[in-house]
Amino acid sequence: MIKFLDLQKINLQYQQEIQEKLNQVFRSGWYLLGKEVNNFEKDLAQYIGVNNAIGVANGLDALRLILRAYKESGFMKDGDEVIVPSNTYIASVLAISDNNLVPVFIEPNLNTFNLDISKIEEKVTPKTKAIMIVHLYGQIVFSQELKELAKKYNLKIIEDNAQAIGAEYQGIKSGALGDAAGFSFYPGKNLGALGDAGAITTNDQELVQTIRAIANYGSAEKYVNKYQGLNSRLDDIQAAVLDIKLKYIDKENQKRREVADFYLKNINNPNIELPSIEDCIQSKQHVWHLFVVKSKQRDNLQKYLTDNNIQTLIHYPIPPHKQAAYSQYNRLSFPIAESLSDEVLSLPISSVLQKDETEKIVEVINKF
Numbered sequence: 628m629i630k631f632l633d634l635q636k637i638n639l640q641y642q643q644e645i646q647e648k649l650n651q652v653f654r655s656g657w658y659l660l661g662k663e664v665n666n667f668e669k670d671l672a673q674y675i676g677v678n679n680a681i682g683v684a685n686g687l688d689a690l691r692l693i694l695r696a697y698k699e700s701g702f703m704k705d706g707d708e709v710i711v712p713s714n715t716y717i718a719s720v721l722a723i724s725d726n727n728l729v730p731v732f733i734e735p736n737l738n739t740f741n742l743d744i745s746k747i748e749e750k751v752t753p754k755t756k757a758i759m760i761v762h763l764y765g766q767i768v769f770s771q772e773l774k775e776l777a778k779k780y781n782l783k784i785i786e787d788n789a790q791a792i793g794a795e796y797q798g799i800k801s802g803a804l805g806d807a808a809g810f811s812f813y814p815g816k817n818l819g820a821l822g823d824a825g826a827i828t829t830n831d832q833e834l835v836q837t838i839r840a841i842a843n844y845g846s847a848e849k850y851v852n853k854y855q856g857l858n859s860r861l862d863d864i865q866a867a868v869l870d871i872k873l874k875y876i877d878k879e880n881q882k883r884r885e886v887a888d889f890y891l892k893n894i895n896n897p898n899i900e901l902p903s904i905e906d907c908i909q910s911k912q913h914v915w916h917l918f919v920v921k922s923k924q925r926d927n928l929q930k931y932l933t934d935n936n937i938q939t940l941i942h943y944p945i946p947p948h949k950q951a952a953y954s955q956y957n958r959l960s961f962p963i964a965e966s967l968s969d970e971v972l973s974l975p976i977s978s979v980l981q982k983d984e985t986e987k988i989v990e991v992i993n994k995f
């Protein structure tokens with residue numbers, strides 16, 4: 628079986644370095660918000676090209692905390708609207724509704740899968756306070772037009788950067804394009820921990836202080852609680868692993884680009900539509916967290932690949948507005964997101980996928 632993602636193999640590449648480091652952390656006797664977290668925050672901020680990175684418990688918390696901080700600072704209030712793509716992963720939307728804010732869905736471009744920036748302005752109302760862009764599947768969605776739109780209506784740009792660490796837009800990394808960004812280091816992400824972990828990056832110093840306090844029970848000073856906060860900490864074990872793996876992220880992403888390039892050049896089945904990229908394949912605008920193809924016969928294709936020992940996944944089978952959790956939006960119609968949920972299929976892609984495996988995948992797919 629060719630696995631969709633061989634996490635064991637990815638992490639074994641760094642086994643010795645990680646084990647030595649984990650031994651040190653174990654012996655240090657300090658396990659939360661310690662030296663390792665501090666080091667990782669500094670290294671991540673430097674890598675992304677921002678002044679601050681804050682380690683938190685997971686990617687959903689990163690997004691929740693950003694919005695919560697904008698509420699605590701008075702920039703947003705209950706009922707305000709946040710623009711978000713209609714085909715995103717549920718976590719982007721949960722972060723919004725969890726803060727008593729209202730998601731306003733915008734359809735994606737049918738070929739890039741990313742939010743269609745030209746459709747934003749018509750949905751802006753006096754209640755709109757932010758645009759949550761999602762660099763879906765690893766491809767950056769950004770433009771000068773988006774920046775100007777945000778400026779014109781005084782909207783924050785929040786990046787859901789869970790899938791695109793390392794991607795660059797005109798020399799600026801995702802995570803440094805907007806006002807604040809949320810990262811996930813869920814084990815299966817391009818930069819994966821050995822458990823849950825997340826981070827926020829921003830150049831907004833005031834936001835940093837508010838987020839750090841909210842994530843620490845709402846307290847900046849011990850036993851003095853300014854906010855009704857939560858507990859969302861990054862632990863030193865995860866930070867130590869992430870700090871090691873961060874050194875290799877560019878190399879890992881480059882390998883993903885090579886796999887994507889091979890698929891794009893060699894899959895030539897008329898029943899399968901390949902993903903479009905905004906820029907050329909050599910550009911750094913895409914880090915290929917997922918390689919997503921489309922087919923009108925998606926379910927048959929998936930079964931055929933499984934029968935041929937190739938594991939695939941669907942990202943995502945049900946769009947957020949059709950979920951039972953969001954029954955109030957079930958009657959809304961987002962035909963592009965809905966058709967994508969019926970047609971998308973994610974092929975295996977990772978830094979450890981071997982040449983003979985990609986060759987087999989292409990050969991099998993072209994015979995479908």
Ligand SMILES: *Cc1c(COP(=O)(O)O)cnc(C)c1O
Pocket residue numbers: 685686687688715716718719761787789790810811812813823824825
């Ligand atoms: C993974 C993911 C998240 C959530 O991250 P967790 O660490 O699993 O909480 C948010 N948004 C997107 C687009 C993701 O892919």
